[in-house]
Amino acid sequence: MEDLRAAMAKPKGAATVELNGNKPKTINGRVVLMKKNLTDVTDPAASLLDRVRELIHHRVSLQLVSATHVDFANWKRGKLSMPAYLEDWVATLIPITAKEATYSIAFEWDAETMGVPGAFIIRNHHHSQFYLKNVTLYDDHGSPWVHFDCNSWVYPTNRYTYNRIFFSNKSYLPSDTPEALRDYRMEELENLRGNGQKGELKEWDRVYDYAYYNDLGSPEKGPEHARPVLGGSAKYPYPRRGKTGRAPNKKDPNTESRLSGLDIVLLNIYVPRDERFSTVKFWDFLAYFLKAVSQTLGTAIDDRNILSFNSLQDVLDLYEGHIKLPNNDTLKGIRNAIPWTLVKELLRNDGEKFMKFPIPAVIKEDKNAWRTDEEFARETLAGLNPVIISRLREFPPTSKLDPEEYGNQHSSIIKEDIEKNMNGFSVKEALDDNRLFILDHHDGLMTYLRRINSTSTKTYATRTLFFLQDDGTLKPLAIELSLPHPQGDKHGSVSKVFTPEEGGIGKSIWQLAKAYAGVNDSGYHQLISHWLNTHAVIEPFIIASNRQLSVLHPIYKLLHPHFRDTMNINALARMLLISANGVVELTVYPRNYALEMSSAIYKSWDFTEQALPADLLKRGMAVKDSRSPNGISLVIKDYPFAVDGLEIWSAIETWVTQYCSIYYPSDEAVQKDNELQSWWEEIRNEGHGDLKDKPWWPEMSTKHDLIQACTTLIWMASALHASVNFGQYPYAGYIPNRPTVSRRFMPESGTKEYAELENNPDLAFLKTITPQDQTMIGVSLIEILSRHSADEIYLGQRDTPEWTSDEKALAASERFRDRLIEIEKNIVTRNNDGSLKNRTGPVKVPYTLLYPNTSDYSREGGLTGMGVPNSISI
CATH class of the missing domain: 2.60.60.20 (PLAT/LH2 domain)
Known part of the structure; x- marks a missing residue:
């Protein structure tokens, strides 16, 4: 040269x-x-x-x-x-x-x-x-x-x-x-593993290692603040979290001590420094956190003094600036201690004000449309939890609970309950024609229901049946509310069945039945669909990737954008949200048993079933069809989550296939990649070690194994998370639409509660669901969680165009982005198609939760209700 x-x-x-x-x-x-x-x-x-x-x-x-x-x-x-x-x-x-x-x-x-x-x-x-x-x-x-x-x-x-x-x-x-680089490559991985580094990890440590979820409880405060260790046992299996190395709790050596004082104020929990929020995002997050605190100052959850809303207008006042806060010395002291000028500067100039929530999309166009049966059913397909509904394959619905332990838990719904609303179809005809569907929260809740109802919660395990009509919409047929038998679990359940009524007190009872079903779905959404199936299960993959895949490895470069900020938000969740008496326990019906219940459901988690086509087949929402692009055909053609999701899944799969083929010409190349094999072995044996013996784990011996694993990971971290996260405020920001708690049972005829329901149904409804204090805290939380940060990086985007020097990889990446732009256009076209009634529904909220936002390089944050970030970043 x-x-x-x-x-x-x-x-x-x-x-x-x-x-x-x-x-x-x-x-x-x-x-x-x-x-x-x-x-x-x-x-x-x-x-x-x-x-x-x-x-x-x-x-x-x-x-x-x-x-x-x-x-x-x-x-x-x-x-x-x-x-x-x-x-x-x-x-x-x-x-x-x-x-x-x-x-x-x-x-x-x-x-x-x-x-x-x-x-x-x-x-x-x-x-x-x-x-x-x-x-x-x-x-x-x-x-x-x-x-x-x-x-x-x-x-x-x-x-x-x-x-x-x-x-x-x-x-x-x-x-x-x-x-010349080989030793440097190996040494860098050894440094990131930490070599068994002891003691509390500090912000400059770059150590990725595993720990159990043993940091949720505070046993020193008393037994009611203790929580079981999740992970490492057959009783409480769980994915692993990132290690912090904090000292054991003095009261219980199996529990890790929790943060206190200034560390909490500064949100200072250990994750490797490069996993922390960017400076821009940290201040953005802190600003809205302070706003949330300001809106809930003086609010405390007290089972002995719960304050209900008196009318639906009281709820609407949350969005119209009429929130009333206590005027006491503590509140004044806190207000005076906070440098409000700094807070004002930190808050982005987005036109929002303290003490006023944005209007949730579900009531923006019509304040009453959420109450309709059509909208109640539509949200199972296009709401914030569209991943639970399944096709009914036998009638009556059956339970998988062990009858030796739990008695008869099969459904008590009979055909006479539902055939009157099935547009002339018999049950057999509807089953044969794939027209019956179920939202089933019975088995997942029943085993915990007796303990949950010993708290201030008073709720049921629910089954909800729907009928698919000729116009593609679902019609609710029946809701079954079940309680454990008063004589003990082995005696089975005690159930009541409710069906739609058009007027009188029957209509009010039906509205309450829908609320109980909504409470079940809200809790399952937050704890399982959202927390467990995206946040928690992804973290071990992040840890293993940094421990076993060099930054030089092509699979590391492929996956790394999809891990951004996840360890940080998970650490904050353990500190503030899912810990003992954290926000989730305070605002969601399982209360103290929330994370323990998610552990029970993790027992049946299957990585291969997280792939969208496999998930739809499992739930009966699709059937195999070799003529279709993804090898499946949807049973409900107008299923917005699945329709948009399958397009995105296919785009991801094509991109991953093209990318992996650049570096792996054969199955043998996959088998001989020692870093890749160590990565997969560690994910199975360490990160998800409690499930390591499950037969469904791919062997990682073929290109197909690698492509499917990477496609599934990217799907989970991007589109799946977006579909269950960013709809929280648009739909659940208005608590009557998605109540998180029920505080009393269905009123019985002859009681004062029944008379109240008859005379003032809205008041009775509000006395049953989430009260004011929990609403304020819960809505403040989901307002934060539903926001895109100002520096969000969406699917198809990279934080830098120079992420690789490989021209073939860059070309494949550009084709992926172009395909996502086409998908955006397809989504807009479908949302404008009036024949697709599930796309907007009575509330007139277009389904945009899987709109990629690839072409929007302005990267504006906020409550947009659209956009698929690369990662679980909030």
Whole structure:
């Protein structure tokens, strides 16, 4: 190569160094990073101190590592350049908020004797950390030559026992890794595993390891605050979480101690630093968290003093700015302690105000349409939990509970209950014609119902039957409400069946029956469809990927965008939401048994059934059809979740197939990939170790195994999560539509509750469902969870166009994005088709939860009700 220095168009500030009177060859580069800024409340003087030190001596050095030329004196590793230093650190202003800065750097490097750089070692001798985004080296014509996509926080060297190394954006299977980089690749993985590091992990530790869910309880506060350890036992199986290394609880050594004090205020729970929210997202999240706190100050859950809404107008007042808060000394003290000017600055200028909730979509066009049977049924196909409804294949519905332990749990619904509303069909005819469907929450709840109803909750295990009409809509036929037998579990259940009524008290009773079914579905949605089946089960895959797949591995590059922020939001959930007396326990009907109940359901979790086509077949919502693109045909043609979802599934599968085929020409290549095999073995034996003996685990011995596993993971982390998360506020922000709690049983004739239902049905309804205090907390929570962050990255997008140097992979990625744009157009067309009545329904809310948002590069956040992020990022 010609003298690089002479021919290259250098970035500003690049330097050349003379040795013995001769000018060495020089490579110029650009470094993009983000300094620690003044909004870091944990160390506000850090940036100033770094600037002072930089005046004395350059504090950040980079050292290139050759990918092609080995230094035998360096244990056959790549040849190293002399250290080079960042220029103009002092001249760059300290930002008030997070902003990127660009620095020039120049390396002594002779391509003829040193080859092509494949990595670099960086040393940070400053007081504080910085976020290293990327490094680009330029060739002798001033064009980009080698790019390093870093996206990592680099702490001071005294925080590490090893060198921080970053690799170029070229992918290698382990066997194809250049000899010069091989040891660096293996050592970096060892560093991320932590080698059994003991003690509490700190923010600069980069350790990915496993732990049980033993951090949910606070037994030192009393037995009512204790919770069982989830994971590691046949009784309470569970996916693993990220290790924090905190000390055991002094009261119970099997329980990990919980955070307290300032750590809670700063949301400071350990996850590897690169897994934490970006600075932009953290402040966005904190702003809305403060808003939620301000809206619920003084609110406390007290079973002895529960305040109901007096009318539906009281509920509407939440969105019309008439919320009343207690005016007491505690509230005043908290308000005075919070720097409200700072809070006001942190809140994005989106037109929203404190003490006022946005109007949920479900009541935006029509305040009463949610009460209709048509909308109640439609939301099982296009609402926030469209993944539970299944086709009824036998009548009456049966139970899978062990009759030796739970007696007769089969349904008591008889054909006379439902045939009167089946448009002339008999039960047999409807079964044969695939017209009967069920929302079945009986078995999953019945085994816990006796304990749940010993709390302030008073609810039922429900079964709801629907009939598919000729226009594609579902009609509710019956709701069965079941309780454990008063003489004991072995005596089975006691059930009552309710059917639609058009007027009088029968109509009010039917409305209550729908509410009990809605309560069941709300709890199952939050604990299983949302938390367990996306957040919890994905975390072990993230941990294993970082422990076993090098950043150089093509599968790591494929999956990494789909893991963004998940460990952070899960850690926050364990700290604030799903812990003992956390928000979920306070606002969802299973109360203290919420996570324990999800453990019982995890026993039957099957990774292969998380694939959308397999899920639809399992639920009977589709039948096998070799003529269809996905090999299945939907039973309900107008099933918005499934129709949109199958298009996205197919697009993901095509993209993954094309990508994997670049690197794996045969099944043998999959089998010989030692990192891939270790990854899959660890997921099965460690991450999901309680289910390791299940026969359904793929062997990971073929390209098909790999493609299906990666497609399923991407689907779960992106579209599946989007479909059950971002509809929370649009549908459940109005609590009468999706109540989370029921506080009293169906009133019996002759009681004062029955008389109240007859005289004032709305008041009786509101006294039964979620009260004011729980509504305020619950709605505040789902407002946060339903928001897209300002820096959201959607399916089909990447945080940088230079994520790989492989042109074939980039071309396949572009085809994937183009296909998603076509899907967006298809969704808009379907939503505008008046014959597809399930797309909008009586509430006039178009189904956009699986609208990818790929073409929207403005990346506006907020309560959009649309968009499929790459990952479980909230």
